[in-house]
Amino acid sequence: MERIWAPWRMDYILDEKPHGCIFCLDARTDEDRQNLVLYRTPLSLVMLNRYPYTNGHLMVAPRHHTAELDSLTDVEMLDLFRTVRLCRSVLEEEASPQGFNIGLNLGRAAGAGIEDHLHIHIVPRWNGDTNFMTVVADVRVVPEGLLTTYDRLSPRFAARQ
Numbered sequence: 001m002e003r004i005w006a007p008w009r010m011d012y013i014l015d016e017k018p019h020g021c022i023f024c025l026d027a028r029t030d031e032d033r034q035n036l037v038l039y040r041t042p043l044s045l046v047m048l049n050r051y052p053y054t055n056g057h058l059m060v061a062p063r064h065h066t067a068e069l070d071s072l073t074d075v076e077m078l079d080l081f082r083t084v085r086l087c088r089s090v091l092e093e094e095a096s097p098q099g100f101n102i103g104l105n106l107g108r109a110a111g112a113g114i115e116d117h118l119h120i121h122i123v124p125r126w127n128g129d130t131n132f133m134t135v136v137a138d139v140r141v142v143p144e145g146l147l148t149t150y151d152r153l154s155p156r157f158a159a160r161q
C-alpha cells in the first residue's frame with residue numbers, strides 16, 4: 001500500500017468545524033488570514049479554497065447569502081464579476097498560469113460542495129498540471145501550503161483596496 005504524508009492537514013482535521021455558511025462566517029475581518037479571506041468589496045468576498053485543485057484556487061462569493069443567481073441584483077452581479085476579473089488579473093500577475101477554469105456549481109447534482117451560498121471558482125491552470133497522481137492514485141498534489149499562497153497573493157489584493 002502506498003502512503004502519502006500530509007502532516008499539515010492534522011491541524012485542519014482536529015480544528016473545530018464552523019457551523020453555518022463559510023462565506024458568511026468568514027466575513028469577519030479580524031480573522032482574514034486564518035479564514036483565507038484575501039479581499040472583499042461591499043458586495044463580494046474572495047477566499048482561497050481549503051481543498052484546492054491547484055495552487056491559487058480562489059472562490060468569489062456575493063456577501064448576500066443565496067444559492068440563486070436570480071436573487072442577486074444587477075449591482076451585486078456586476079460586483080461579483082468585476083471581482084472575478086480582478087482575481088484572474090492577480091493570479092495572472094503572481095502565478096503566470098497558462099489558463100483558467102472559471103465557473104459555478106449550482107446544486108449538489110452539479111458538484112456544489114456548499115449548496116446554500118453560490119460562489120464562483122477561479123482555478124489557475126498550467127500545462128501538465130494534471131499528472132499521473134490524479135490518474136493513478138485519485139490524489140492531487142498541491143505543492144504550496146495554503147498560508148504560503150495566502151501570503152503571496154494578499155499584498156496583490158491589498159494594493160487594489
